[in-house]
Amino acid sequence: MVKKSKIKRKTLFLCEECGLGYVDRETAQMCEDWCRKTATCSLEITKKAVYKPNLSALES
Numbered sequence: 001m002v003k004k005s006k007i008k009r010k011t012l013f014l015c016e017e018c019g020l021g022y023v024d025r026e027t028a029q030m031c032e033d034w035c036r037k038t039a040t041c042s043l044e045i046t047k048k049a050v051y052k053p054n055l056s057a058l059e060s
């Protein structure tokens with residue numbers, strides 16, 4: 001489930017799998033579906049991310 005979150009006064013949609021934030025829910029949902037299916041990130045999708053949490057979390 002994509003999380004809606006306010007970061008730096010902007011409403012962002014966060015992928016629950018990788019934590020990347022997007023300005024629109026659709027892209028966040030795409031990312032989450034992708035992450036869940038492949039356990040990797042799609043560059044096509046993640047390049048649209050506007051918020052990146054601690055990326056080391058992706059390596060665990």
Ligand SMILES: [Zn+2]
Nearest residue numbers: 015018031035
């Ligand atoms: Zn993701």
